[in-house]
Amino acid sequence: MIRFAHSGIKNTTIFSIKNIINKNSSRYIKTTSCLLNLNDSHNFFNQNENLRQKNQTSKYLIGALGALGIGYFFSKNIAICEVDEKNDKKTSVEFGAVKEGLPFYTEDQVKQHNKTETGIWVSYKNGVYDITDFVEGHPGGNKIMWGAGHGLEPFWEKFPIHFKSEVFELLEEYRIGNLKKDETNKKPIEPKPDFYKDEPKRNPQLKVLTQKPFNAESPKEISAENLVTPLEFHFIRNHMPVPHIDTKTFKLEILNVSNGEKIEFSLDDLENKFNSVTIPVTLQCSGNKRKFMNELGQVQGLMWDVNAISTALWTGVLLKDLLIHCGIDLNDPKIKHVIFEGLDKDPAGVVYAASVPIEKVRSDNGDVLLAYKMNGQDIPLDNGYPLRIVVPGVIGARSVKWVGKIILSDVESQSFWQLNDYKVLSPSIKNLKEADFSKLKAVQESPIQSAICQPVDGNIIKRENGKFIAKGYAFSGGGNEIESVLVSIDNGQNWKNATLKKFDRPLYRSWAWTLWEAEFDIPEGKDQIEIVCTASDSNQNTQPESAKSIWNARGLLNNSWHRVKVNIQ
Amino acid sequence: MIRFAHSGIKNTTIFSIKNIINKNSSRYIKTTSCLLNLNDSHNFFNQNENLRQKNQTSKYLIGALGALGIGYFFSKNIAICEVDEKNDKKTSVEFGAVKEGLPFYTEDQVKQHNKTETGIWVSYKNGVYDITDFVEGHPGGNKIMWGAGHGLEPFWEKFPIHFKSEVFELLEEYRIGNLKKDETNKKPIEPKPDFYKDEPKRNPQLKVLTQKPFNAESPKEISAENLVTPLEFHFIRNHMPVPHIDTKTFKLEILNVSNGEKIEFSLDDLENKFNSVTIPVTLQCSGNKRKFMNELGQVQGLMWDVNAISTALWTGVLLKDLLIHCGIDLNDPKIKHVIFEGLDKDPAGVVYAASVPIEKVRSDNGDVLLAYKMNGQDIPLDNGYPLRIVVPGVIGARSVKWVGKIILSDVESQSFWQLNDYKVLSPSIKNLKEADFSKLKAVQESPIQSAICQPVDGNIIKRENGKFIAKGYAFSGGGNEIESVLVSIDNGQNWKNATLKKFDRPLYRSWAWTLWEAEFDIPEGKDQIEIVCTASDSNQNTQPESAKSIWNARGLLNNSWHRVKVNIQ
Missing domain, CATH: 2.60.40.650 (Immunoglobulin-like)
Structure with a gap:
């Protein structure tokens, strides 16, 4: 296996990748990380060098670089590396590159296609795309129209969720031509801030899948031996940069949509005014073991091995107790879902959010926890310091970290992750663009x-x-x-x-x-x-x-x- | 498939079966019914005629006899019929018959082996068995010693659970010789009553597996079309004769072992003094689809196809409400299990019983019901009239029919069905006699x-x-x-x-x-x-x-x- 590691070093491209992917081959290994430290939006795919090292060589190289804290990263690159294990060949694809045989359009021509009546065009690097038919199916709703008639680069930098190979592949399906660039209109590109500059220090023994956001597995030998995973070995699944929260001024906000009431609690309130409980809970990413499913047919997401799962002793307040203390009637028929909003956000200000049904929270057998301790210590930054939700028995995506707001609502969270991401599609849906997520339920409890x-x-x-x-x-x-x-x-x-x-x-x-x-x-x-x-x-x-x-x-x-x-x- | 039907007619043996079973062949079809209308304990296997009809012929014959209400039965016979579908051959085995080459022992010699020191022998028909090594593993505990040194026939008539092919097979493994019968000591055998003489009339469209006790599947076409199974088509799983209960004098007894308190309710109390709820509940025998598992290797039990499952609208009192009304503290640490005793009993007076953990009863999501109506009508006799337990989401065996007593206990039901029957053995245990049931949990919830x-x-x-x-x-x-x-x-x-x-x-x-x-x-x-x-x-x-x-x-x-x-x- 090839592991891609990323450091904070800018403007250094060690590998980039070209050539065309062979979709019919047996195994794919993908990077699906969001890369935000981008300095040159016109140079999305550098072509310095092909990734042609043998598996083994790359592994050692990455290991060595990782140990020195240097690593390597793709400057704005999204790559699909196909590994043919028998022949040890690697091929790759460059999205947005000029495609021979397609017509050229000027930036002005693209601009004129910015509404349904004219057709909706966008450009990306050297590609021009007619996305008229896709607009309604856009998972992010009509925000897509912000980009109508324009280059996608500045919007996607705000919504880095797009930087994954599946999105690029989808986009290429709407390709109609090449962009004829008007160099006279070029404005100098402003350097963007590194949203990941304040990430915490991590245990180098974690098996890193992506650095930005940070996603890493627990080492196998730790899982084999520890009923309670030591803090520094707990797997980490981040969707955004890690937020740094001032615990002195922090207030958890509880909003009851049923009557508009808002209640706030300081950390001190939560830790000292309520009974604390400690529960052993295993959290598992719903993508755990994805790499083996991917062997049967390409799937989207981080290619987790078997250790996107860990167990901790979580200490906190039972959410049910807290809500009852607030005088909230958990059987109020207007309260159907409990939404958790994190304080982690993407550059556009979108926060991570998810919800669980009220039945899970009010059940005597629910044990949904507002946790402030993990294995008896402060929760590490990566795991949600100072306060997180722990929803036992349910996929990790609902246990919102760095929780800042709890909303008692008649609808579930309207976040991307609740509505359009963590849902199980039928095996007959081979491609995400065929999926109608609105007809599926958000995954909650996880199987054996x-x-x-x-x-x-x-x-x-x-x-x-x-x-x-x-x-x-x-x-x-x-x-x-x-x-x-x-x-x-x-x-x-x-x-x-x-x-x-x-x-x-x-x-x-x-x-x-x-x-x-x-x-x-x-x-x-x-x-x-x-x-x-x-x-x-x-x-x-x-x-x-x-x-x-x-x-x-x-x-x-x-x-x-x-x-x-x-x-x- | 061959179906065995049984009527109440005595002393009529239409078929009996001999020859030796070929254990290596592909399919077995078994009768595992308990036959209680036995008149001649020395004539356990009559040998009038071999079962050599073709499958098709037997089916028609049985259908015809069944329609006339006559049927046929095996007088005290337990048979294993092996059907070789390709060659259409049938072979069978007779247990307890004289085995050539083994020594002969007199009844007096058997009698002298009645304790551990001498070895523990028993006889059955013409067989002599040294069961010294089995005594400790006997599922029914040390009751087995009642038979030490004797013929097993009178004891097994009291505990007809033994009349199944697996028990006979097991016994034959302890065979040491043949019994030399002393005809001078023979006492005349008294005719036994037919414990099944008062069975209710059943819908002839049910797919009958055994008549005594009555076990029958719902027709497939009914399951395909009806979200609620019509009463007369609900599958039936009986362990004993159907009891006839006088509803005027009937009292449900609730016994709290924690404090010795006993409370009684009449049917009128239950129907009129408590809120009634109606819940759609599917009950399924844990042996549903067993016949397909049997194709992979011989298993014990009724060879259900796919319709040992039905759904009804059950109306009754939530057991939780009733117990709380009685002032019982459902969080009392001395109450760990809720035992249900039926009023159905075998000839030895053993009643059917099972239990569920208190957590199921006290849970807000438990819905354990004391049901007195089924699809809005009186519960049919076969389904538990006048009162039965309905434990939703749990195998049918815990939904005790004809319930007469509820015991709040610190231990689970000590019944055979709770301790030694409905438990899932490891696939590595090929034979029930290797099983240590005490190490396994009683099955409750059933899988998808x-x-x-x-x-x-x-x-x-x-x-x-x-x-x-x-x-x-x-x-x-x-x-x-x-x-x-x-x-x-x-x-x-x-x-x-x-x-x-x-x-x-x-x-x-x-x-x-x-x-x-x-x-x-x-x-x-x-x-x-x-x-x-x-x-x-x-x-x-x-x-x-x-x-x-x-x-x-x-x-x-x-x-x-x-x-x-x-x-x-």
């Missing part, structure tokens, strides 16, 4: 899951030891307890019941993962073993053997059996 | 499930119609709502999202099935199509493709994909 954390793929096991131990985790959303983990080294012909280690929790409120281990005799006459695991829970649910029938274009909730190959020597 | 009800296996679809419609149900336990049903006619290469029809229910309290349908174009160039369906729910759980990894020796909870083959003409 398990993974092998030790050994890892490619590990060598010594035959002379006679035996080896496999270890991992199992977890089920919705408060369901793990009842068994089956492990096999002969593709499920024979299953061994793993030994389980878990928290003793009340029925329906089992919010944390279970660790498991199973010992095997090393079979004679084999130089490679594939280990596979699958779990069942108190609701008697089990995992699908393959991700084929659960494949979805967003690559969410891959809970198919996890397999690891090890070599015997 | 779906099935095709129209067309049915072997149906003919006319090519000239161009299209056909598949219909069925999907259901998930634990209050989870069905979110999608995928249907495929090319083994999951392409999936179609079925149209869903369901009750509008609050979150976490979706207790009834969802009906679905999907229309397909009849593909060119094929004369057979296999239809397959799979569902997903609000907890994002899905069904396993194959029953292989969920196979268990009791054949419980087979929720693997359902497949139906139809012919195109």
Whole structure:
């Protein structure tokens, strides 16, 4: 695998990528990060050098650079790298480049196409696009019209969510021509601020997927051994730069849309005026294990391995208690959803937000928490300091970090992430642009899951030891307890019941993962073993053997059996 | 398939079965009914005639006899019929018959082996068995010692649960010899009453698996079309004869073991002194779809097809309300389980009983009901008249019919069905005698499930119609709502999202099935199509493709994909 790391260094392009992607090949590895430290909007794809190093070489190089804190990054580059493992070839694509054979249009001609009647055109780098048919389907609503007749670059810098390969691919489908640039009208480009300049220091042992925003997995060996993940090893899933909040002036705002009432609490209020509870909760990104789903067909999102999941002891106030204290009637029929707004925002001021149904908050078995401590300490900056929501049993996306506002509402959050992102599409939808997100429910509870954390793929096991131990985790959303983990080294012909280690929790409120281990005799006459695991829970649910029938274009909730190959020597 | 029907007629053996079972063949069809109208304990297997009719012939014969209300039954017979479909051969086994080559022991010799020191022997028909090693593992505890040194016949008549092929097979494994009968000591056998003489009249369209006790499926076409199953088509799962209860003198007894308090309610109290609620609830036998699991390896239990499941509108008192009305503290730490005792009993006076954890009863999302109406009418005799428990989202075995007593207890029900029956064994346990039930939890909530009800296996679809419609149900336990049903006619290469029809229910309290349908174009160039369906729910759980990894020796909870083959003409 190739890992892309990014540092804060500007104007340095170590790799950039060209050539055309071959969509029919077996495996893709993508970078989908949003890169905001962009100085030259006309030089989106530098072409200094092709990424032609061997996998192994890149890994070592990146490791070395990472260790020096230097790393490398793509200056405004979005790349799809296709890795043909057998032939060790890499190809890549450049979006917005001149396409031979298409007509050229001037900037003035593009400008004249800025409403439905004339057709709606936009440009991006050297490309001209007629997006008239797309406008209604734009996930961000009619903000898209801000760009009508213009170059997309300044708008996309404000909404960096667009900087992902899927968006570029979609855009190219509306390509009608090339842009004939009028150099006389060129204005000097102003340098943009680096929105990520104040990011916290991170544990270098985390497995980084993107630096900006920061997304990183917990190391496998940590998950294998720790029922409670040490703070500095908890996985991190950020959508924006990390906000820095002044805890002295901070006020949590609670807004009841039902009657317009607004109530505020200081951190001191929350920590000292209410009973505190401590609950072991496993948070899991709904994209955990996405990279394996991607092997069956290209999906969109960060290519998480099996450790976008961690467990902490969360301490805070039960949201239900707080709301009842506020005199809010949780059975008020006008209150249907509880919206959480973070204080993290993108350059355009859009804050991260999500919501959960009121039933989850008011349930005796809900345990939705306003957390101010994690493993007994202040919550680290990356995990939501000073205050975050923890929604147990539900995908991580609803546990809003750096929470600043709670809204009791008759509609769910209208954020992109609630309405158009974390929803499971039918396997028949092969491309996001075919999707009608409005017909789908936002994902809340997550299904049963398990993974092998030790050994890892490619590990060598010594035959002379006679035996080896496999270890991992199992977890089920919705408060369901793990009842068994089956492990096999002969593709499920024979299953061994793993030994389980878990928290003793009340029925329906089992919010944390279970660790498991199973010992095997090393079979004679084999130089490679594939280990596979699958779990069942108190609701008697089990995992699908393959991700084929659960494949979805967003690559969410891959809970198919996890397999690891090890070599015997 | 061969269906065995039983009537109340005594001393008439139409078929009996001999020959030795071939365990390696592909399919078994078993009768596992308890036969209580036994007149001759020494003539357990009559050998009048071999069951050599063709499948088709037997079916017609049984149908005809059933229609005349005559039927046929095995006088004290338990048979395993193995059907080799290709060769249309049937073989059978006779347990307890003389085995050539084994030594003969007298009844006196058996009697001397009645304690651990001497070894514990028993006889059964012509067999002598040394069960010393089995005594500790006996599911019924040390009651087994009542039979030490004796013939098992009189004890098993008291505990007819033993009359199933698995028990006979197990017993034969302890065989040490043949019994040399002392005819001079023979006492005349007294005729036994027919415990099933007062069974209610049933709808002849139900698909009967056993008559005594009565177990029958709902017809597929009824499930396909009715969100609420009409009363007379609801599936029936009885463990004992149907009790006849005098509603005028009936009192429901509630016993709080925590403080010894006992409270009684008449039916009139329950119907008139408490708020009534009506909830659509699907009840499903945990053995539903067992026959498909049995195809992968022999399992124990009734060979249900896909319709041991039905839905009714249940009206009654919420048990939680009733208990709170009684002043019972549902958070009392001494109350951990709620035991339900039925008024149905076996000839030895053992009543059917089961329990659920107190958390299910006290939860706001529990909805455990003391039901006295079904679809707005009196509950039919077979479904629990006059009062039954309905535990939504949980396997049918806990919804105790004809409930007479509710016990608030610190331990779960000690009944056979709670402790040693409805538990999911590991797939590595191939035989029930290897099972340690004490280490497993009693199954409560059931997993996500779906099935095709129209067309049915072997149906003919006319090519000239161009299209056909598949219909069925999907259901998930634990209050989870069905979110999608995928249907495929090319083994999951392409999936179609079925149209869903369901009750509008609050979150976490979706207790009834969802009906679905999907229309397909009849593909060119094929004369057979296999239809397959799979569902997903609000907890994002899905069904396993194959029953292989969920196979268990009791054949419980087979929720693997359902497949139906139809012919195109």
